[in-house]
Amino acid sequence: MALPANTIPILYCAIDVIIAYTLSCITELKQQANTNKPVLKVEQDQPSIKPITVAALYLFNPLTILSCISKSTLIFTNLSIAMALLSALKDKRNASMFWAALASYLSFYPAMLVPALLLILKSPRPMISFAGCLLALFVFSRLFIGSWDFIQATYGIIIFLSDLTPNVGMFWYFFIEIFDQFRSFFMVVFQFHTFIFAVPICIKMKNQPIFAITVLCGIMAIFKSYPSVSDASFYLGLVPIHDELFKYCRYSFLVSNLFLYASALAPIFWHLWIYAGSGNANFFYAITLVYNLGQVLLLIDIVYAALRREYDVKHPESIGKLVVHK
DSSP states (O other): OOOOGGGHHHHHHHHHHHHHHHHHHHHHHHHHHTTTSOOOGGGTTSOOOOHHHHHHHHHTOHHHHHHHHHTOTHHHHHHHHHHHHHHHHTTOHHHHHHHHHHHHHHHSGGGGGHHHHHHHHTOSTHHHHHHHHHHHHHHHHHHHHSSSHHHIIIIIHHHHOOOOOOOSSSHHHHHHHSOGGGHHHHHHHHHHHHHTTHHHHHHHTTTOHHHHHHHHHHHHHHHSSSOOHHHHHHHHHHGGGGGGGGGGOSOHHHHHHHHHHHHHHHHHHHIIIIIIOSSOHHHHHHHHHHHHHHHHHHHHHHHHHHHHHHHHHHOGGGTTSOOOOO
């Protein structure tokens, strides 16, 4: 049974509000958990970001608004990820794994977030719940549809890149230009490259699992097969939760300008290529590279900030000094 057409925009707006509220709850729980952790002297008198501010930054992000207007179905994946993280922080293991399984079921790539969620839950046992929930979702789909064809029609397209429709990602142009005999090799390389970050990040950020999830969501937004602005809007909503890192960021101005240039020029180059016929695919792909460069620099910046702050907390005498390891 389909929803009435006039209720769909209301549904999308409501889900965005729920995600924003969930982010505010995550912020509050993170701040409560950090109460007894050591902080820098300069941070002792500084108030943390308010949870309602995090919610507002997500809701009024232009990418969030664009995602809502376009009715991107990724909003359901984002909701599932947010609920999985919130449930993990509340130590609701089965609920967290259910939401993680639902996110993976919907979009495949969120499966890489499971190790970080297990760090929050402090136990590998919930992995059984994750596998059980994911299997149950597959069986339900099989019973509902009557065949296993949905696997090829969904995950098959994501993994094997059978649809090369232009998007804000980096896969489509590369696989249009590449020779067919090399396609299988680079397809494996690209997909493996997306997932390879999960374990190293979880190992390095084992004391900051919420930050690890933020970084992994950013990696998904850049390197997944079919990304959209909805992916970026979600992890950009997670970044303000880590407001203690902002003073260490070095490329804020550059990253902001890259996002502004990409936002302004992407629709123009798309129009020149698709409608006016006065441009070609290189126009649009070039601006998607600018957009993804901005995201990569943002992730590099916040990861550096997290590592530098962690070092300064352990070695306060090094604050303001250049650290060289021999």
